[in-house]
Structure formats: structure tokens, C-alpha cells
Amino acid sequence: MAESPPVNSIFSEFNEYLxxxxxxxxxxxxxxxxxxxxxxxxxxxxxxxxxxAGLKEAPVLCQKARKLLETTQSQFxxxxxxxxxxxxxxxxxxxxxxxxxxxxxxxxxxxxxxxxLVTREEVAHLMGVSVRREDGFHLDLEDxxxxxxxxxxxxSRLAINSVTAGEYDRPVRISNFIQELNAGFRLLNLKNxxxxxxxxxxxxxxxxxxxVVYDISIRGLKPAPPGGGEEEEPPTSSTGAE
Amino acid sequence: MVRSDRRRDDGKRPKGPMKRSQAxxxxxxxxxxxxxxxxxxxxxxEVVKTFRVFQSELDAKHDKHERLVKLSxxxxxxxxxxxFLLHRITSxxxxxxxxxxxxxxxxxxxxxxxxxxxxxxxxxxxxxxQRAVSPGLQEYVEAVLFLGYAxxxxxxxxxxxxxxxxxxxxxxxxxxSKSKDSSDPTVEGVLPESVDQENLPRTPPMRTLALxxxxxxxxxxxxxxxxxxxxxxxxGIGAGDAQTPFALVAFLRQLYDGCRxxxxxxxxxxxxxxxxxxxxxxxxxxxxxxLQVRGSEIPKHMLLDVISSLPNSELGMEDFDT
Numbered sequence: 001m002a003e004s005p006p007v008n009s010i011f012s013e014f015n016e017y018l019x020x021x022x023x024x025x026x027x028x029x030x031x032x033x034x035x036x037x038x039x040x041x042x043x044x045x046x047x048x049x050x051x052x053a054g055l056k057e058a059p060v061l062c063q064k065a066r067k068l069l070e071t072t073q074s075q076f077x078x079x080x081x082x083x084x085x086x087x088x089x090x091x092x093x094x095x096x097x098x099x100x101x102x103x104x105x106x107x108x109x110x111x112x113x114x115x116x117l118v119t120r121e122e123v124a125h126l127m128g129v130s131v132r133r134e135d136g137f138h139l140d141l142e143d144x145x146x147x148x149x150x151x152x153x154x155x156s157r158l159a160i161n162s163v164t165a166g167e168y169d170r171p172v173r174i175s176n177f178i179q180e181l182n183a184g185f186r187l188l189n190l191k192n193x194x195x196x197x198x199x200x201x202x203x204x205x206x207x208x209x210x211x212v213v214y215d216i217s218i219r220g221l222k223p224a225p226p227g228g229g230e231e232e233e234p235p236t237s238s239t240g241a242e
Numbered sequence: 243m244v245r246s247d248r249r250r251d252d253g254k255r256p257k258g259p260m261k262r263s264q265a266x267x268x269x270x271x272x273x274x275x276x277x278x279x280x281x282x283x284x285x286x287x288e289v290v291k292t293f294r295v296f297q298s299e300l301d302a303k304h305d306k307h308e309r310l311v312k313l314s315x316x317x318x319x320x321x322x323x324x325x326f327l328l329h330r331i332t333s334x335x336x337x338x339x340x341x342x343x344x345x346x347x348x349x350x351x352x353x354x355x356x357x358x359x360x361x362x363x364x365x366x367x368x369x370x371x372q373r374a375v376s377p378g379l380q381e382y383v384e385a386v387l388f389l390g391y392a393x394x395x396x397x398x399x400x401x402x403x404x405x406x407x408x409x410x411x412x413x414x415x416x417x418x419s420k421s422k423d424s425s426d427p428t429v430e431g432v433l434p435e436s437v438d439q440e441n442l443p444r445t446p447p448m449r450t451l452a453l454x455x456x457x458x459x460x461x462x463x464x465x466x467x468x469x470x471x472x473x474x475x476x477x478g479i480g481a482g483d484a485q486t487p488f489a490l491v492a493f494l495r496q497l498y499d500g501c502r503x504x505x506x507x508x509x510x511x512x513x514x515x516x517x518x519x520x521x522x523x524x525x526x527x528x529x530x531x532x533l534q535v536r537g538s539e540i541p542k543h544m545l546l547d548v549i550s551s552l553p554n555s556e557l558g559m560e561d562f563d564t
Contacts, residue, residue: 010399011500017457018507089369117289133367141299184293191304 024082028094031079035072039101042068046108050161055170058112065109066126072102073128080129080137088137096143102127103139103147108154115173117181120144142195145185149198152178156205159212168221171212178206307374310362314378317355321378321385324348325470328385328392332481341393348389351382357409360453368454376459383455383463388470395489397497400460407453458508461501465515468497472522479529487533491526498523 045065048054054061083091103123110118124131124139132138155178159171182202190196216222285291324347331337359375383403390398475490498519506513 006399007397007496007500010397011503013400014457014461015504018504022507086367087369089367089372092369117292119292141296145296180287180289183287184289184296187290187293187297189297189301189304 024084025091025094027082028079028091031075031082032095032098035075035079035095035098035102038068038071038075039098039105042105043101046105046112049112049158052165055162055165055167062109062113065105069102069106069109069126072126076128076137083137085136088133092140096140099127099139099143100146100150103144104150104154105147107147107151111151111155111177115177117148117177117184123147145188145195146198148181149185149195149202152181152202152205156208159209163212163216168216169223171209171216172222175206175209175213178202178209182206306362306366307371310359310371310374313355313359313362314375317351317359317378318381320347320351320355321381324351324385325388328388329470329473329477331392332477337392341389344385344389344392348386351385352406353409356382356407356453357411357451360407360409360451361411363453364451368456372456376456376462379455379459380463380466383460384466384470387464387467391467391471391493395493397464397493400455400457403460404452404455407455409451409453410448411451412448458512461504461508462512462515464497465501465512465519468494468519469522471497472526475526476529479533484533487526487530491523491530494523494526 042065045061045068048061049058079095106123106126107118110116110122120139120141121131123144127139130136130138155174159174162170162174185199185202188199190199213222324344327340327344327347331340355378359378363371363375386403386406387398390396390402471490471494475487475494478486478490501512501516501519504512506516
């Protein structure tokens with residue numbers, strides 16, 4: 001029509017935008033690939049805890065894993081350089097998986113070392129990123145929570161393997177821990193998204209661990225807890241109430 | 243709840259309630275016991291405290307998302323209305339008033355809904371809530387481009403559309419009108435409602451608040467806009483206009499060429515729209531062909547019938563070499 005020239009420039013402008021976008025994505029992909037490699041290495045190291053003699057070596061394995069995790073700090077710094085400021089969520093999908101995986105690994109290490117729930121700050125610190133979005137490249141809350149859910153299923157596996165390895169008190173502690181985690185997750189109002197889906201799997205992990213606890217307690221393998229027979233009471237009292 | 247029930251009942255009716263009770267049972271027994279034995283959550287536990295923080299953070303994000311979805315839907319509705327309005331342009335006499343009316347509508351969208359979206363998004367990563375706002379923004383782009391074309395017969399660029407999405411707001415505390423109201427009474431005193439209007443001229447420190455429009459949303463909106471051009475063209479032919487359809491088809495071709503030049507890089511949604519665009523173009527082109535070949539023979543009132551009987555199915559079957 002009358003003023004046609006701009007149409008071409010509008011499209012070539014957009015074409016340029018797309019080309020730049022592709023370049024950025026390509027660079028991010030390269031950076032993320034390196035991080036995934038690190039995550040796999042840490043994963044393989046920690047896999048050792050499921051071995052028969054593995055649990056006693058846990059501190060050593062954790063040390064090794066921590067050492068390996070240090071490289072992620074520089075890798076995240078590298079990634080951060082590739083991602084334009086304030087466009088974190090434009091490219092988030094590229095590293096969503098790996099940051100979930102790393103959250104899980106850090107949570108597992110902290111659990112094995114201290115038997116407590118990792119904090120978001122710790123994970124962010126180990127990965128060399130910040131906690132809050134305002135402070136730059138950060139750890140997304142939902143990624144962190146996904147990592148915790150992965151931890152639950154790993155621990156349910158550990159409960160089984162620790163029994164096989166002859167360690168009978170661990171499943172009880174794992175059970176308590178997962179229960180607590182579950183109580184925490186039930187405080188959240190989740191939307192019908194991937195996090196919710198993953199959370200729905202948590203009950204099966206709990207069930208698995210409880211079955212293990214049941215098996216060992218019915219055979220008298222469970223070391224007596226400090227609070228003695230209290231655990232046996234609730235079923236009768238609850239049926240009485242109803 | 244209701245939906246999931248219905249889905250379950252679809253297959254075998256008696257199974258519905260049974261399944262539900264089983265699902266309840268799948269929670270480990272101890273959990274139900276625990277609920278009775280001790281308070282559901284131990285408020286002092288470290289874990290619970292942390293999760294309380296997460297809870298408020300997630301809730302805040304979901305609430306914001308929800309508010310944005312609502313705003314975006316309102317933008318969509320208003321933009322659609324503007325487009326319908328512009329389709330009523332049939333002759334030169336009604337053109338100017340209708341365009342003025344459409345302009346007023348667009349301005350209302352900008353200063354109302356879009357400003358509120360911009361306020362919601364202030365300080366956020368614009369891409370975090372992209373999915374909430376982008377349908378509305380696309381529809382808005384479609385309306386604005388259509389208006390731009392109807393008024394001046396040209397395509398508005400991304401920069402121009404973005405330029406309209408800059409707002410001047412008081413620099414003091416423009417988070418949202420509520421916080422403004424709560425902090426101002428000390429100065430402005432009694433007038434709670436008119437505080438905003440009072441503020442605008444009086445307080446000199448103003449800042450610009452821009453609503454981010456991503457180039458992808460712009461191009462997707464443009465793709466929708468071609469559909470409106472197609473409709474305008476067919477309507478034009480129906481109304482017996484023998485000139486504008488040819489102008490329109492030339493413009494449409496330009497847009498299609500430009501979009502095809504981009505290929506499939508803007509994403510899957512774009513590829514789908516490109517296919518639709520091709521159909522629209524083919525429809526308009528054959529309508530123009532009809533007009534050219536038989537326009538002189540066929541009485542005007544029959545022309546539309548001929549065009550609407552064009553083999554649309556065949557057009558749809560054409561291979562898409564994109």
C-alpha cells in the first residue's frame with residue numbers, strides 16, 4: 001500500500017531479534033551441558049551410599065561430592081554471563097532441570113551429613129547463586145522444592161538399602177524426616193502444575209518407608225526408641241474415638 | 243472436584259465413589275493416626291517455619307498470576323470489541339466517527355487495563371508472567387494494528403506499539419493505587435478518591451512505567467491481524483467495493499512474505515498461525531481473481547454468493563511448504 005517500506009524493516013528487525021535469540025540460547029545450552037555433566041558426576045559419587053559398605057563411607061563420599069560441586073559455582077557464573085539481566089525466566093527452561101538436580105544433590109549431602117533439611121540459602125550458596133531474584137541470578141523456589149521431592153524418593157530407596165546393609169535404625173529416622181517434609185509440603189497451596197504432580201508422588205515414598213519400618217519393628221529388629229511403647233498406642237485410641 | 247468425578251463416572255458408575263475412598267486410603271495409615279494424636283502441624287518445627295515462608299512466597303506469585311490472567315482476559319474482550327467496531331466501516335461517511343470511537347476504546351484499554359498490568363509487573367521479570375498476559379497482549383496488538391491500518395493504511399512497528407505502552411506515573415510510590423492512597427493521606431488529607439487525579443499535575447517527579455511487549459507477542463498479534471484483513475477484504479467485496487480489496491490483498495501478501503521469511507523460528511504457535519495465514523491469503527486472492535475476471539459480468543449482489551461458494555476445503559488442503 002501507500003507506505004510500504006516500513007513493512008520490510010519491521011520484519012528484518014524481528015529477524016535480527018530471532019537470530020540474536022538463537023545465539024543466546026545456543027550459548028546457554030553449552031553452559032548448561034557442562035553443569036549437567038557435573039551433576040552426573042556428583043550423582044555417581046553419591047550413588048555409593050546404596051552399596052553394602054557405603055553408608056559408613058558416607059562422610060567421605062559427601063566430602064568428595066562437595067568438592068565436585070564447587071565447580072558448579074564457576075559454571076553458574078559462566079551461565080549468568082550468558083543470560084541477559086532481567087531475562088532469567090525467558091531462558092529458565094534450559095537450566096530448570098539441572099538446578100532441580102543440583103538442589104536435590106545438595107539436600108542429599110546435607111541430609112547424610114547432619115540428618116536435617118537443607119535450607120534454600122545453603123543450596124544457593126553452594127551453587128554460587130543468590131536466593132532472592134532481586135539480587136541477580138537466583139535459585140527458583142519451585143526448583144528447590146522439586147529438588148526436595150527428589151530427595152524424598154532417594155531416601156525411601158536408601159531406607160530399603162540400609163536395612164539390607166544391616167542398619168536398622170536408619171529407616172525410622174528417615175521415616176520421621178520424610179513425615180516432617182510432607183507436613184511442610186502440605187502447608188503449600190500448590191497449583192495444578194509439575195510441582196503438584198511430583199508432590200502427589202510423595203505419599204508413595206512415605207508408604208514405602210513405613211512398610212520398611214513396619215517390617216523391621218514386627219521382627220523386633222527396630223532398636224527401642226527413647227519414647228518406648230508410645231508408638232503402639234495411637235491406633236487403639238483413634239478407633240476408640242471414632 | 244466436580245470435573246474429576248465426572249471423568250471417573252464416565253466409565254463405570256459404581257466405581258466412582260469406591261475409587262475415591264481408595265485414594266483416601268492410599269495415605270499411609272500413620273498419617274491419619276498422627277492427625278488425631280497430635281496437632282496436624284507442629285508450628286515450632288524448623289521445617290514448618292521454612293515452609294511457611296515458601297507458602298507465602300508461592301501464594302503471592304500465584305495470586306499475582308491470577309490477577310494478571312483476569313486483566314489479560316479483559317484486555318482480550320475489549321480488543322475484540324474494538325476489532326468488531328472497525329469491521330463496521332463500510333463507507334467513507336462512517337469511517338471517521340468509527341475510527342475515532344475505536345481510538346477512544348484503545349486509549350481506554352491502555353490507560354486502564356494495560357496500565358494495571360504494567361503496575362503488577364513492575365519490578366518483576368517480565369517473562370515470569372508471560373503466559374498470563376500474552377493472550378491479552380496479542381489481541382491488543384491485533385486491535386492496534388487493525389486500527390493503524392484502518393486509519394492510515396500502514397503497519398505499525400513494534401517500536402510504535404511499545405511507545406504507546408509507556409505510562410507516566412507519579413515517581414513517589416507508584417507500586418499500586420492502594421499503597422498510594424494509604425501513604426498519601428498525611429499530605430492530601432480528605433479526598434481519598436481524587437487523590438490520583440490531584441497528584442498527577444501537582445507532584446512534578448514523574449517516572450515512566452513501561453509495559454514490556456515481547457517481539458514474539460507482537461508478531462503473533464500481527465499474524466492474527468492478517469485474519470482481520472482477510473475478513474475486511476471479503477466484506478469489502480460483498481459491499482461492492484472494487485478498489486480496496488486489491489489494496490488489501492497487496493498488503494496481506496507483504497505481511498505473508500515477511501512472516502514466511504521468519505520461518506519457524508518464532509515457535510510452534512507461529513507456524514500454526516502461518517498456515518492459517520496462508521489459507522486467508524489464498525481465499526482473498528481467489529476472491530480478487532473472481533472480481534477481476536467476472537466482476538463486470540456478475541451483478542454485484544451475486545458476487546458475494548460466488549465468493550462464498552469458493553472451494554474452501556480445497557484451499558485448506560494445499561501443501562504448506564513452511
